[in-house]
Amino acid sequence: MTQLETLSEFLDTANTQFQVYDLGRRVENIDMMLFNQIEALKNPYPFPTQGHAQFAIVFWREAQPPFIWFLKLPLDEQGLLSPAQRSQFIKMILEALGQDPTKALSDEEQERYANHPFSFKPSQEKLALFNALVKRQLSQQPSAQYQFAASYFAALIASPKKVDDSWQQLGLQGIADICVRLDQHNHAAEINAAFEFAPVEVQAAICQCLEHVTIDAVLAQTLFDKLSQAPVEHKHIYLRALASQAELTQKAIKQLVNYQQLDENLLITIAARNWIALKDDQTRKLYLEVLANQPQIFFNQVFADIVSIPSLRQPLLLELRNTERSEKLSAAIGGLFKALSQ
Structure with a gap:
């Protein structure tokens, strides 16, 4: 029998259909062609989180309920999957399930298998969005709630x-x-209205979900207006919901900088959820200048996080060699190099 080297090969051999979702930064579907390239070590994982790929694989056979693996696999310095750990997981699966990933397990086997070293538990908000997204994409009924x-x-x-x-x-x-x-029924208009009439607790819960989906221009403008009007301690609630809207996020960052409101909480929110806005040169420079005003250890941690994102890596590395940056940013980058050399 040919040795199975990738998760895709294993699931294809088992005659299952499957989809892959990132659960590290935002909950979003990973294109199957891209996932095959990631597994072939031809592409870095696009959404790294603390040096790992955190993703879910949903797989099923005809007329069977879907099965789910929540996996956390380490990445190397280039953001590529670590083949050794992936092979170790596949070996563990083969030993536990043989060639059938849908095999029924005893209670003892389930407990032992659920606690394998490559599993992780998504946060409540991500799990809720993931469940909703999978049910929709598999044409299943939504939850009882x-x-x-x-x-x-x-x-x-x-x-x-x-x-x-x-x-x-x-x-x-x-x-x-x-x-x-x-896009169904009147939900978009209803959610838009919620930002005028619902309590802030409901608005915060909505924003936790909206950060993982693509929203339309009307709802995006409502969120931007709420962000502009909100007290500083609530601004991150609305900013995170603009994650799919790069241009409005860039506008929001500029506004926050002008009013000196871009605090540590908002800097973390941008790095974790709104990083797409940092592809813009001007926005990235503004962000780094504000980041440089934070304590050195905070600068180091956030910079290390965003430079690991493949789409930001090259422009951020170029910033390290930019001779036109401010003295403050130069000092922060010097502190970063000092920490890396120790």
């Missing part, structure tokens, strides 16, 4: 003044189900 959430948000438009404390019964899963279905 969906209907209550749909009724609540519909009421915001119908009778906003009559909305009471029923929001406390909203589940994050129901909100996630709504957010992955913004």
Whole structure:
């Protein structure tokens, strides 16, 4: 039998269909062609998190419920998957399941298998969005919480003044189900209305979900306006929801810099969720200048995080050689090199 070297080969050999989702930064589907290139070590993992790829593989056979693997695999300095650890996981799977990844396991086997060294548990918000996204993409019914959430948000438009404390019964899963279905029914308009009439707790939960989906221009403008008006301690709530909107995020960063409101919390939010905006040269320079005003250890940690993102790596490395940067940024970069040399 030919040795199985990749997860794709294993799942193809087992005659399953499968999809891959990143769960490290944002919850999003990874194109299968790209995933094959990642596994072939031809492309770096596009969304690294603390030196690892954190992703889910959803696989199924005809007329069977889907199975899910949550995997955390280390990356090398170039952002490529570590073949040794991947091979170790495949070997472990073959020993536990043979050629059938859908094989039923005993309770003891399930417990032992669930605690393997390459597993991880996504955060509650990411898990809710992931479940909603998978159900939609596999044409399954949304969760039991969906209907209550749909009724609540519909009421915001119908009778906003009559909305009471029923929001406390909203589940994050129901909100996630709504957010992955913004193009269905009247959900986009309802979510837009929520930012005018719903309590800030509901708005925060919505933003936790919206950061993982692509939103339209109307909702994006509403979020930008909320961000502009919000107190500093709440600005990160709305900024993260603009993750899919690079241009508005760039505008928001410029505004935050002008008003000297780009604090540590917002700097982390941009690095973790809104990094796409940093592809713009001017925005990246603004961000780095503000980052340089933070403590050296904070600068080092955030810079190390964003420079690991393949789409940002080259322009950030060029910034290290930019002779026109400020003295403050030069000093921060000098401190970074000093820390790396120790």
